[in-house]
Amino acid sequence: MTDFHDTLRSLRVWDTGLPAFDPDSAPGEPLPLFQEWFVAAARAGQVEPHTMSLATVDADGRPDVRTLMLHGADERGWHFASHATSTKGRQLAAAPHAALGFYWPAQGRQVRVRGQVVTGTPEEAYADLHARSTGALAAALVGRQSEPLTSVGELERASAAAWERAGAEPDADVETWTLYVLEPYEVEFFQGDARRRHLRLRYRRASDGTWTRDLLWP
Numbered sequence: 123m124t125d126f127h128d129t130l131r132s133l134r135v136w137d138t139g140l141p142a143f144d145p146d147s148a149p150g151e152p153l154p155l156f157q158e159w160f161v162a163a164a165r166a167g168q169v170e171p172h173t174m175s176l177a178t179v180d181a182d183g184r185p186d187v188r189t190l191m192l193h194g195a196d197e198r199g200w201h202f203a204s205h206a207t208s209t210k211g212r213q214l215a216a217a218p219h220a221a222l223g224f225y226w227p228a229q230g231r232q233v234r235v236r237g238q239v240v241t242g243t244p245e246e247a248y249a250d251l252h253a254r255s256t257g258a259l260a261a262a263l264v265g266r267q268s269e270p271l272t273s274v275g276e277l278e279r280a281s282a283a284a285w286e287r288a289g290a291e292p293d294a295d296v297e298t299w300t301l302y303v304l305e306p307y308e309v310e311f312f313q314g315d316a317r318r319r320h321l322r323l324r325y326r327r328a329s330d331g332t333w334t335r336d337l338l339w340p
């Protein structure tokens with residue numbers, strides 16, 4: 123316990139050289155700024171900048187959150203993939219709105235994205251599944267995501283069989299694998315500052331598809 127509290131108290135954030143951010147020169151839409159910050163984070167040595175939190179709500183309106191990989195960000199929105207039969211997949215089917223959270227401590231930057239979530243076509247899901255590694259295909263082939271697991275041994279057997287199948291049948295499909303696209307209606311960029319003069323720039327999409335920008339108090 124003491125170790126925990128001592129460690130917790132010893133930790134700092136924004137204790138390093140952070141990049142400058144000039145909201146006045148930010149683009150009129152959030153996507154190019156997201157892509158610019160993403161590349162800058164990767165180049166600054168940020169570990170796994172393509173991991174993000176995905177928040178959804180359950181049928182009772184209670185929030186849920188987990189980490190996912192970002193599979194793309196383009197004019198359609200922010201892309202991720204998972205099993206439609208998982209907890210998140212069922213939550214998204216019932217309440218198709220979600221939020222994404224990125225934190226890139228190497229640069230003291232946070233990006234929040236809120237939007238409606240739509241599913242891609244089966245062809246897009248198939249392409250997504252096969253654009254990645256054998257391990258990713260094997261993981262998807264295991265299936266049953268979010269179901270209770272009886273024992274670790276059961277997982278080991280299912281995973282071994284899935285790896286074997288992924289190697290022998292690289293074109294195998296996984297019916298539940300789904301590509302999701304979060305169509306953003308709000309994107310916020312946060313630039314941390316050592317003197318705590320953090321800058322927050324929020325983009326909101328109007329009904330005609332144009333974006334407005336506001337600064338927010340930190």
Ligand SMILES: Cc1cc2nc3c(=O)[nH]c(=O)nc-3n(C[C@H](O)[C@H](O)[C@H](O)COP(=O)(O)O)c2cc1C
Nearest residue numbers: 173188189190191203204205208209210211267268
């Ligand atoms: C770094 C990291 C990346 C992950 N990427 C994915 C992913 O892209 N898709 C996915 O379904 N689960 C991914 N997971 C697992 C999820 O966090 C989660 O455990 C799983 O999707 C089940 O969530 P659910 O029960 O809320 O549906 C990842 C976990 C970590 C730690």
